[in-house]
Amino acid sequence: MRTGKVAAWMLILLLCLGTVAGCSNSAAPAGKSGTVELEFWTINLKKNFSGYIESSIQEYEKAHPGVKIKWVDVPGADVTEKLFTALSSGKAPDVVNETTDGMSMLQGYNALEPISDLVGKEKLTPYIDGLVKSVTNRDGKVMAIPWYHAGPPIGLINTELYKKAGLDPDKPAKTWDELFAYGKQIHQKLPNVYGSNDLPVFEAMVTEGLPILSPDGKRAVFNSPEHVAFVEKFVRAYKDGAIAPGAIVKDDRQLQQTIDNQLTAQVGLAGSFQLNNYEKNAPGVIPKLKVVPPVTKTGKVAVKDIQLFVIPKKSEHPKEAADFALFMTSAKKQLEFCKMVPIFPSTKATLQDPFFTDFEVKTIQDQARKMMVQYAPNMTLSYSGVPKGEELREFYLEQIRAAMLGKKSVKDALDAAVRHWNEALAKQ
Numbered sequence: 001m002r003t004g005k006v007a008a009w010m011l012i013l014l015l016c017l018g019t020v021a022g023c024s025n026s027a028a029p030a031g032k033s034g035t036v037e038l039e040f041w042t043i044n045l046k047k048n049f050s051g052y053i054e055s056s057i058q059e060y061e062k063a064h065p066g067v068k069i070k071w072v073d074v075p076g077a078d079v080t081e082k083l084f085t086a087l088s089s090g091k092a093p094d095v096v097n098e099t100t101d102g103m104s105m106l107q108g109y110n111a112l113e114p115i116s117d118l119v120g121k122e123k124l125t126p127y128i129d130g131l132v133k134s135v136t137n138r139d140g141k142v143m144a145i146p147w148y149h150a151g152p153p154i155g156l157i158n159t160e161l162y163k164k165a166g167l168d169p170d171k172p173a174k175t176w177d178e179l180f181a182y183g184k185q186i187h188q189k190l191p192n193v194y195g196s197n198d199l200p201v202f203e204a205m206v207t208e209g210l211p212i213l214s215p216d217g218k219r220a221v222f223n224s225p226e227h228v229a230f231v232e233k234f235v236r237a238y239k240d241g242a243i244a245p246g247a248i249v250k251d252d253r254q255l256q257q258t259i260d261n262q263l264t265a266q267v268g269l270a271g272s273f274q275l276n277n278y279e280k281n282a283p284g285v286i287p288k289l290k291v292v293p294p295v296t297k298t299g300k301v302a303v304k305d306i307q308l309f310v311i312p313k314k315s316e317h318p319k320e321a322a323d324f325a326l327f328m329t330s331a332k333k334q335l336e337f338c339k340m341v342p343i344f345p346s347t348k349a350t351l352q353d354p355f356f357t358d359f360e361v362k363t364i365q366d367q368a369r370k371m372m373v374q375y376a377p378n379m380t381l382s383y384s385g386v387p388k389g390e391e392l393r394e395f396y397l398e399q400i401r402a403a404m405l406g407k408k409s410v411k412d413a414l415d416a417a418v419r420h421w422n423e424a425l426a427k428q
Contacts, residue, residue: 036320039070039093041083043307046073052340060327067320080105083312087111092314094321095328100135100305100381101389103144106312107137108387108428113311114141118322126331126347130300130380135308137385138217145325146346148337149306151372152379153203153269155292158285161265165189172266172292176208176233179268179295183242186265194244194257198268198295200231200400202382202393206302207269207295212383218428220421222396223414231403231410238404248401260285268295272368279364291367294375301375302382304393306346342369344376351376388424395420 045053057069072093074082080102086092098106106112114137116124124132124142131146159169165186173179183195198204202212205222208230214221221227237243244264246256257263259270260282279286294301309325311318327333334345335353342365345351356373359366386392399413408416 034066036067036317037070038067038095038317038321038324039072040095040324041072041074041079041093042097043074043076043079043099045097049337049340052337056328056333056336060324064323067324069324084111087312087314090314092312092316094311094315094317095325096310096312097147098144098308098310100308100384103135103308103310104385104389105387106310107143107385111313112143113313113315113318113322114143115145115311115322115325116140116142118311118319119326123326126349127329128346128348128377128379130378131306131346134381134384143385144308144310145322145329147307147309147329148334148343148345149303149379151272151344151369152301152303152375153294154272154368154371155294156259156267156270157290157292158259158262158265158288159290160288161186161190161193161262165193165265169290172290173268173295174293175297176204176230176268176295179266180233180237180240180242182266183237184240187241190265192263194264195237195242196264196266196268197244197247197252197255197258198234199243199247199397199404200234201269201397203269203302203304204295205230206300206380206382207297209298209300213386217385218425220418220425223411223418227414228411231400231414234400235404235406235410243404248404250397259289262288269301270294272365272372275365275368286364289364291364291371293371296375300378300380302380304382306381308346344372348377386421386425387428392421392424 040057042053053071057071061067061069079096079098083093083096083106103112127146132142135144135146136142155172157169157172162169166189167182167185173182179198180195187194202222205212205227210222210227210230212222213219234243238247244257249255259265259267260278262285278289309329311321311325315321329346331345331347331349334347334350335355337343338345338350339355350356351373359369361367361370383389396417399408399417402408403410403413
């Protein structure tokens with residue numbers, strides 16, 4: 001996103017959402033014969049999924065004769081900027097497909113209509129509890145309707161390297177302590193091989209039951225003694241070879257020791273999408289890999305981003321917009337979408353369908369899918385409602401890199417990151 005342009009639109013938006021008469025939102029104009037017209041935005045779906053979206057719109061319009069949907073598909077990199085532009089012009093869309101980061105930015109400028117003000121609480125019970133809680137703001141209002149996502153993380157091990165290091169591939173690590181103990185043994189037995197590239201990212205903290213934000217979402221709290229002790233485990237693992245020396249690079253594409261080049265033997269938290277890359281670039285390693293449960297002490301797993309729907313505050317028909325968003329994210333519609341593309345739903349009932357529970361495991365991708373179905377009901381977001389979340393996350397990781405290299409103590413690194421976060425949060 002182009003920061004300068006977005007900042008300019010934000011300034012205009014603040015005025016528009018305030019009391020400036022020139023940007024006031026007039027009463028909703030009626031369509032033909034009182035028809036409600038909703039403008040519906042999605043992200044990058046027109047090319048491959050126009051049939052699904054268009055048939056869904058037709059289905060909804062048939063069941064709601066007084067509603068017409070105008071669909072607009074927007075490039076992913078542009079959606080938040082375009083929405084700020086629309087909001088500042090006084091002509092906003094009604095239903096918008098956003099990312100978690102986009103929602104957080106819009107929420108910080110009070111630009112969204114709380115979903116929980118538009119629909120009954122019972123309407124949100126079909127969705128995975130952790131995802132709904134993750135998009136609930138500091139005032140207890142649900143700000144978005146969760147939609148689809150790439151699925152929860154998995155664990156991976158190289159069974160051949162495990163056996164060479166004297167480890168049992170049928171007894172993978174369940175905790176971070178075990179993962180690092182196994183990693184240390186791997187490096188001792190196989191000096192050219194390291195444990196993994198896992199770092200103490202926020203998603204790892206969630207698996208340990210460590211909060212990122214205070215309960216009211218107003219403060220960063222990841223510098224407690226418990227957080228310090230957790231990160232210190234990673235620092236020790238880095239020194240022991242349980243974490244590879246190249247793990248601290250900024251860009252994962254530049255990792256030097258990886259599970260696909262067989263210079264690491266395990267991954268505590270891995271994205272399943274990586275399996276397709278391994279199959280393409282290192283097919284010889286695939287028979288040696290085994291999908292195992294993600295490392296988690298609490299049973300919870302976290303992701304940093306999902307796709308969701310928001311209702312802009314300047315929507316002319318917010319209640320009708322929320323109803324349409326509920327329809328698009330219903331268990332039935334999500335199941336239809338999941339059958340077209342390898343994504344995961346936000347609805348509990350969809351995960352219980354035979355499509356997810358009863359399939360033959362033939363490939364490593366099937367192994368991953370089976371494992372992900374098991375952990376998807378326990379999914380949450382690592383955090384949300386934090387404007388400039390990517391910049392703050394990167395600042396945190398810079399402090400972690402300094403601690404891993406011994407340039408700072410873990411406490412000093414986490415204290416610096418928390419101060420930076422809280423300065424940003426105080427401006428909301």
